Amino acid sequence: AQRVTQPEKLLSVFKGAPVELKCNYSYSGSPELFWYVQYSRQRLQLLLRHISRESIKGFTADLNKGETSFHLKKPFAQEEDSAMYYCALSGRDSNYQLIWGAGTKLIIKP
């Protein structure tokens, strides 16, 4: 079954602390993995995709095919990182539609 799991509904860390948002997936083929972010009262927007292997706003994510994970990391959290974060995957088996995790709300405390 195709599935994306984000085990934490809420993650709260202090400003300057490291952040790791977990994402695990179940997929039979070779998926493309994404992280989307939704800031308060704004639309969802793409943060990262694994094929681009770039760092956006200090965030990175590495696809670990052995552990079927795509965790999102940032070494030093900033208050403006507070948002909802969604992990998603796409692939041939889903007709290239995105399969979404339930999301993690990240709160950065001052």
Add this chain to the structure above:
Amino acid sequence: NAGVTQTPKFQVLKTGQSMTLQCAQDMNHEYMSWYRQDPGMGLRLIHYSVGAGITDQGEVPNGYNVSRSTTEDFPLRLLSAAPSQTSVYFCASSPGQGNYEQYFGPGTRLTVT
């Protein structure tokens, strides 16, 4: 270039009423999708389209209809609104042709009483 636009931003319906949520994109994207977003459940796919004239059901299609007569427009129709359809609805589009990054509209907040 407006991207993905949705109207209305807010709507209140009574049970049994029907209405259409509008979605348009000006990026010539092949793929368009409708999602609903509910607390603790993330985004759930309602219907999607891989091109003009082609639509398919997603995870939660019951109570909704779509059509795709043009590349630009992808309206979502609620046939007979129910309180369970109270949600935030997002429309998204993606280029297709190997690029499946989705671009989202601002959302429509629907309340059914």
